[in-house]
Amino acid sequence: MNAPGVPGVPGPVSVLLVDDDPMVRRGLRLVLGGDAGLMIVGEAGDGAEGLAQIERLEPDVVLLDIRMPVLDGLAVLGRLRDRVVPSPRVVVLTTFHTDDDVLTALADGAAGFLLKDAEPAEMIAAVKAVHRGDPVLSPAITTTVIAAAAGRRRADPDVARAVAALTGREREAAVLMARGLSNAEIGTRMHLSLATVKANLTRVFSKLGVDNRVSAAMAVRDAGLLDGADR
Known part of the structure; x- marks a missing residue:
């Protein structure tokens, strides 16, 4: 994304918030909106609305709740995986980190996986990292992935x-x-x-x-x- 009116100059990373809890979305706006390198372009309260906003806004990065009504985060990831056009990079946010959720999300193309109680600096760094193409996992998620793979060692x-x-x-x-x-x-x-x-x-x-x-x-x-x- 280039800065408006400044050809060739990178603009802020555009971010879409998809979470069914308005307080969580408000908190994310406060945390991410305070960084000059990020720009919140929209939000959605469920997975179906999130998919519609992704099509309309074409954000660089989506922060996606994994537990939502209508369509949950895993279903959204599955739909994005099947898109013909390139999809945004997705950071999954959750208060849970079960083996199945983590591995399914990663298999379906999630670029990052963060717990909702992550520090603000960690969230900001995660959004910027996935936009650069780097995968991001919270330390707690890392141990879950390793444990899930232990049986295949x-x-x-x-x-x-x-x-x-x-x-x-x-x-x-x-x-x-x-x-x-x-x-x-x-x-x-x-x-x-x-x-x-x-x-x-x-x-x-x-x-x-x-x-x-x-x-x-x-x-x-x-x-x-x-x-x-x-x-």
Whole structure:
């Protein structure tokens, strides 16, 4: 989306809010509307209205409640998946994070999954990240995805060798990340600055050959680092 009247200059990310609770929508407007890089272009109170608004407004990003009347968030994602024209990137918002909901939403193309009690800064960062094309999962959601995939785990010698190449500090940071801790929480636990935590995780991603927290966390689990580890 380009800034009106300024060819070639990126404008704010257009956001549509779809949630059946007016108070939630109002809160999201206050949180997201205060950031100059985002613009709330509309809202809807159920999934059917949300789909109509998506067709009319063509937002960049949709914040989508997973539990709604008429059509729930999963049904909306299914409809968007079957569209011929490109769909907006969707961040699913929920107070629940059951295995089935998370995996179904991700399989149907959700670019992000956040709990409704996420910090304002986390929500703003999530919208901007998915607009850039980066997937976003709250730490609690990450642990759910890993747990759901645990039954399908298979030993992979390449993963084991990559994990073995981690230093002690990188391994500790990777394990804490795989348990769902945020970077700030990892820093507190390891007595490291946020910048140092990020640097350690960047090296972890590089050594494991992955580009996101979920893939890294699953590699850590596949290598057996979470088995019997102290919590």
